[in-house]
Amino acid sequence: MRQITDYSNQYVLTVSCKTAPGIVAGIASYITDRGGYIAELSQFDDKISGQFFLRTLFNISPDSSYFFEDIRTGFNDLADKHGIEWAMHEVSHPTKVLIMVSKFDHCLVDLLYRYHKGELNIDITAVVSNHLDLQSLVEREGFRFVHLPVTAETKLEKEAELLNIINETETELVVLARYMQVLSDKLCEQLQGRAINIHHSFLPGFKGAKPYHQAFERGVKLIGATAHYVTADLDEGPIIEQSVLPVNHAYYPDELVALGRDTETKALASAVRLHTENRVFLSGNKTVIFK
Template identity: 60%
Template sequence: MKSKPAFILKVSCPGRSGIVAALGNFLADRGCFIKEFHQFDDLDSGRFFSSIEFVFEGNKNPSVDQFRAAFEVTALRFDMEWEIRDADKPAKVLIMVSKYDHCLRDLLYRRSTGELNIEITAVVSNHEDLRNLAEREGVPYIHLPVTKENKPEQEVRLLEIVKETNTELVVLARYMQVLSNTLCEQLAGRCINIHHSFLPGFKGAKPYLQAYERGVKLIGATAHYVTANLDEGPIIDQMVERASHSHDPQHLTQVGRDIEAQTLARAVKHHVGQRVFQNGLRTVVF
């Protein structure tokens, strides 16, 4: 039996009584079967957050446009910020890389197995090193070399590519260029970076050498939204791994690469699955 199409309703609004009942009643009145219902009230910020996956049970299902129009009444009543999307439709993702390949390889693999429901619109890089890797997977590879002189025009070109490809999410998969404040603002809430340490931690060059010299017992990685404040955006996911006195910088680097790839993939999966909400400097992740 063919499964029915699933949809995800993502909602945030000021917290007050009656929101959960209103959402449940609205879906029930339209013959919707709720597969998953996540909700959280943040008492500090006074915000309510919910992600609901549902299917239409009846034979005559309303279109998504009809559903959106009908939901506007409920949304206005509770001052909601909301969106609805087809849960089965791949999210359009653009990946940016420099020379490190481990995060790109991992994302390509998880896409091929269906673990990540994404369509990679392009791989953009300031180097040519990973062209063969991307093109073997049928992904367009766009070389945008960056210098101090041409950085503004290359960032304009990047935004053009994002628009031309209808990209919904930009992923910095070890892209080793700092984005300008203007670009960060234009991509706010739709650009994820993987940082090679458990923030806050060892910033700058050779983080694993710094960790080794300090004799750390934990190393990690942090996936976060990109903001104008370097490496200080809202954190989506983090992982750590034990280390010991016997681990040299090469071993720490190997372990770190595995953690980076896993953490970035989880953050991307959460984002495209409509499970991440920005809540000030923090995130709510279902």
């Protein structure tokens, strides 16, 4: 049985804009004047890009005459004044997530475990795979399994089917949990900022296929995994999370692969949590993350 965390009366505001005086004070006053209590507030002023980022978690006093929708709607005036790009979310609404897999099961199993333990505030809309290997596992857990076999000839057709599933289920985040197919440039553009991939290497080193074998050939002393947003440039999207483990000359490629599974599951689960908690801000080809 899934463990449910109580997220009632918790709300998140995320803000990005050009750096200017009075933004933090204005936001804090706006929330508190409407009966809000600020539980968390993180901010970053990027001195190179001139961009300002802020995330705040707040709740609303039972004595307040304002409801969440009142506060969200009324924020437009302050946003227009400072040229703010913003979003305000009810934490109690889980993020709708679609997971994509191939034959490897470790990242999928880890995500399902964390979902059942209530560690991830998500709803899993479907699990899509280009192979049938994990169908029984997924259906045993009670989730919808969709088989979309991909060949060079059917790639665009299957990606169109995938988009239909994403739209039909109102999926907000796509997670490539060791999905071993390269998405087309067009699909990457359509999923910009809402698709996370786990690459079994400490990027920017060892991109593409068999990174553990590449690492062995180079005699690395650390192996790792990188969770990043999907872009048309293979394994070069903005990095969200990385995990590493020390190794030495005694580890052969198969041992590196086995050892690396742990870094992959940790990095991917952390990236999904950070994204779904609205802690990740895109800033060019980088991310600003409030942990």
